[in-house]
Amino acid sequence: MPTFRRRDFLASAAGLALAGPALAQKKGGVLKVSANANPSSLDPATGGSGSDHSYLYPIFDTLIDFEPATLKALPGLAESWSNPDPTTLVLNIRAGVTFHDGTPLDAAAVKFNLDRARSDPRSNIKGDLATVDSVEASGPQQVTLKLKQPDSALLLILSDRAGMMSSPKAVQELGKDYDRKPVGAGPMKFVSWNDNEKVTYARHDRYWKPGQPLLDGLEMNVIPEINTALRAVVAGQNDFVYFLSPQQKPLVERAKNLTAVSGPTLYCVIVFLNFAKPPLDNLKVRQALNYATDRESFAKATMAGLSEVATTVLPKAHWAYDPALADFYRYDPDKAKALLAEAGHKDGLELHLIGYTDQRQQQRQEVLQEMWRKAGVKLRFSTFNIPEGSAAFFSKAEGNGLVSQWTGRPDPSLTFTLLYGKGSYFNAGRQEATPEIAKSLAESRASADIEARKKAFSVLQKQVLEQALSVPLLFQFELDAHNNRVKGFQPNLLGKPRFNGVWLDG
């Protein structure tokens, strides 16, 4: 992402000002949400689950905000920023903002948060800030980050967990208990958390955005089973449900009181491959798997069409997407067989894949099993719960592949480095793919100019495809449903709902 341009900021500030007068009659209501999982923690620094964000956004404002549809960086708690040189990032912190407990949000508080994220033994986001060398409060409301190397991905990292600001006072006083008693500067104050039942929030009356928040309160009710979660909304027990499966779309449409919201996300269903281990260390076998994959059918069978087929790990809407690569692997079982034969697997091949146990995942496994069988690849599955399955494949290098998903990262450099970089956790074999790919990875991160980065990503994506380092299958669309009283909801490309700007009618 390039540095923030002043024009954009003025535009969004004007938008806010315009919205002001209309807000008066919008205010009100307690939104009840069917949420899919108990939070792992409500402390952004110690939590570890991708499903926590919807719980965290109401409590925590981030240093950098993002545009929901494109993930372009916007001012957040940092009202502006600049890069005096490629390894320095200066953030100007908005004045007059306080945390829910009254602590002022100043440069010292930001430094405290970033240092804590980088050094606390319980922090799970050390890796996100790995390129940060030092953080200095260069003024009462100004923070300067010195970087070890140029990193254009950092800006959007600060729109994620690492940019969520906690009250230093609360963190210091509560210690480990802060996990369950978060204090941020977001639109909602935390009230209570009953495990696997609900998290409740109340309006923060002194929120810095004028007129916001519109809701009086928020209640996140934990219902892991998506059908049951939707049922709770159909029956009126809750107002909003997210992370629905595409198969539920007709149900939402059939219920007269409900509105469906859907949009593309970065959430990519993918088969991770361990390309350091036989037989997938053979390029021809990996290519064969890609040719053996009928992505259109897969999408139809598992997503009822509510998705976008994936060749690479970036969706069409993404700025770094290269349309020239769309058809790189067209479904061709004969070619797959031929490639397998060339690789010495004339009579077929058995692969051991890791998978997860829930029904949707099993459905994906079954479709894949049948599809690849036609090309002579027999699949044997071992299934686990999500953390253990991931650990088995990524940490212990068990199995040849993992049927899973890549939830996306705010910046694409991060995605490609994490997936295919040497020694990265998500590269199960930990080996360098090719020297060319390593070089392209570094180049994609070096420049702040968007056109230069686009070119770098085209080259990188093509190299990754040629090497067939994974088998991306499709991008899941976000599907949410809410009753007609819910107004003002806007989906985002991350696919993790934010309820800022939502209100209830009547």
Place this chain on the structure above:
Amino acid sequence: MRRVLAWLRRDLRAALSVGFLLLLLGLSVAAPVVAPHSPTRQDVNNTLHEPDASHPLGTDDLGRDVLSRLIYGAPATLYASFLAVTVAIVIGVPVGLLAGFLGGWIDDAISRLIDTLLSFPAIVLAIAVTGALGIGLTNGMIAVGIVFSPQLARLVRAQTLIVKQELYVDAARVFGASVGRILWKHVVPNAIQPVIVQVTLLLAVALLAEASLSFLGLGVQPPQPSWGAMLARAYHYMEIAPEQMYAPGIAILLTALAFNALGESLRVALDPTMKRR
């Protein structure tokens, strides 16, 4: 053999359930010949379809033939129930007999152990054991069998206790019969009846346990079909295609009914007090 046939001729209920179970067994063996389609062949253009000539029970969420999956699911399901109950009997019955008959500190010790095991939430223990052994049908069912065994042991013990109070056992003891002989001659025949009742109940419960474990994703691995797994999948399509849950549910119900009916008939046939004189 001839006595069995004679019994089946006399007892219609037994004949029906034996017939049904034999049919299942036959289907299990002959599945590839009998099933109209492959249980794994998918057709994404023909999913959740209503029954027609080529798919008598319709198709599932991936366009697979439900009837064929039902037929191919029979062996897995039968195997699961028998395995669990066998494990339970092998552990539970001898333990219960010994505790009830010997009494004293042995009874106390065994009873405490039974109490302890009975105090566990059955499904949770099954989940934990399955986790330790590794996910899969066999491991899951062994876990279920272990969890069931104290129930049997406790029932056998309670029965043995009552029988022991009866005069004839005391009498036998006075006459110096050996423990084994008393157990075999007097206690076992009297205690066996409720055990058979309980075992038949357990067969039904084992079917349910298979469904439960599959629902939690700890049972059969894809794409091997089992009725429990089919039911678990149907749960996800409850609003769109409620008919998906009928076929596997009815299959489980009928099989459990057959087990129960057979058990009841066996009880009548084996009961010494009901024997034809």
Place this chain on the structure above:
Amino acid sequence: MLTRDRLRLIRRRLVQVAPVIVLATFIVFGLQQLVPGDIAVTLAGDNATDARIAEIRALYGLDRPFLAQYGHWLWGVLHGDLGKSLLSGEVVLDSIFRRFPVSLLIVGCALALSLAIGIPLGILAATRPGSRVDAFVTSIASLGVALPNFWLAMLLVATFALNWTIFPATGAKPLSAGLGPALLHAALPSIALAAGAIAEVARQLRSSLVEVLSSQYVRTLHAKGLSPAAILWRHGLKNVSVNLLTVIGLVFNRLLGATVVIEAVFAIPGIGSMVVHAAIHKDFPVIQGVVLALVLIVIALNLLIDVLYTVFDPRIGQK
């Protein structure tokens, strides 16, 4: 009621209970050690390295020897501290006090239903063995036993919650929210739970009652001219009550287990969902806490049943 014999029995049992509790929690603790992997993998988050996982393990004391961990836990329990969930940090005792009433309400309703329906059915069938009533009850019972309660729950939801929207499809309300809403939410889950239990109570009662009523002793009473009702009440039911108690004990325990799956179908925040979640993620303190609570409940019930045995069959108490 409380004779000296019974008080002695209760005292003896209470002394025996302590080792059972220790044994039970120890077995569960040991079982968790058998299970490969631990919660550190989950706690460490999405892209944790092995070093990070080891760090987490040390942070939470998961790397200490088995006995040290168990001892630490037991010591806490003796001081009324069940610890906190490793996964989320919630105080385990709080979760238990919040969730147990939810599950016990459903299980209690189901048990009440199964006794209220099962006992009359059993008596009805046993007093007219071989009759059409008997055949009917036996068939109903067979059906009830064979009915997967998980499937029944699905059918009930599909019919009464989704199609006709008479009952809520999901969730639970505590008794504190009023008897009406609480029972409305508990209705479908407890019916689904009770079906098997009704059948079991009816079957077992019928089976033992028939046996007693056909005994030589009862036939003699008949010959003496006692009315059938008097025989049934004074001799029949009293004699089968021991069996019935055993059945109630079994049924209660099975209901507690079955509620795990039923709670999943209805998304009820009871102990079921709590323990499944904890077991899958190996959240030791939560599993231990739930097991301890379950053990205490079941042991209390067993004790009650043991005492009642002696009430109904005094011969058992006087060893």
